[in-house]
Amino acid sequence: MGHIKDRYFIRGEVPMTKDEVRAISIAKLHLRENSILVDVGAGTGSVGIEGSTYLTKGYVYGIEKNPKGCELIKENLKKFRINNYKLIEGIAPKDLDEIKNIGFDRMFIGGSSGSMEEIIDFFIEYSSDDSIFVINLIALETLTEVIDILKRKNLKDIEIVNISVSRSKKLGNYTMMMGENPIYIINGRK
Template sequence: MHIYDKDFIHGELPMTKQEVRAVSIAKLQLEDDSVLIDVGAGTGTIGIEAATYIKNGKVIGIEKEEKGLEVIRENVKKFNLDNYFLIHGRAPENIPEINYDRMFIGGSTGGMREIVAHFMQYSKKNSRLVINAITLETLSSSMEILKEFGFKDIEVVNLMVGRGKKVGPYTMMYGENPIYIITVVKEEKI
């Protein structure tokens, strides 16, 4: 079930908005038993919502910022999740060396190449990698890195959301930040 922004605890921290979250999770094409690595988990909204879809799988969230960790813990408790595991650390050095089939990158702190290398080494065949990029620089460098690793079929979606707000008797549309959602699938011959 989709979780609305208003249902998450997030305090003053920015979070992935519900429309972007819905598309990003759809691009992951989660299975009931998927193992998702959520890199740069932030407030945890992607991984937490994903955990509600994978009843026989698990989500491993990796976040370096203490404020984000606190919010994630509160939301894991709020949604009563026993399949979400949180690691305080940075990627790729704190990503567990386990087999997994899904990875979401919401933040890489300059370690994108090494994180993709981890994906290539530890993810299973037909695993899906989804990257959300807010800046053109992140989009550009992500595309270059994915090509270096041999990905040829790189899907990029640009999502722009406008939200209506009441201004007197009128409704005006205000735009959220546009986001790029990049998706690749690890095939056997890459």
């Protein structure tokens, strides 16, 4: 299936990684057909669900704490007929025991609920060698925190990309550009 436009996802009131940001984030994950992706703070499931379409022999474990988000993920999994995705209803990394020994090789962090360092520690301890992570951030304070954590943990090939997207909106005979929140996309390796 590949890339899925925003308008096809069932959204509700739960935050979703938008179209362009999702495309770049998935590209930075360098998914292989047999990758095992952990989607932390899965929201509506947009990253994990789209990612699962590239994994012909792989699997996605999405974790989400918000009950509304969990329901949206279930609805989106049905809508897109995804069968290589397991939803874990809980908080990372506390509720990730079942994936400690599966040798996952990719992690996307879209939300951390204040546990960013613990999630990164989980990635370091339980992911396979040469694993890749991608973190999406909005707040400058979180960016500063994450940079500090990544430096202390000696992760490799750290890259930070800032993306700002504007979309056209018709106003009468005119077209106006409406800006989305700028997003920081951080990626690196174990």
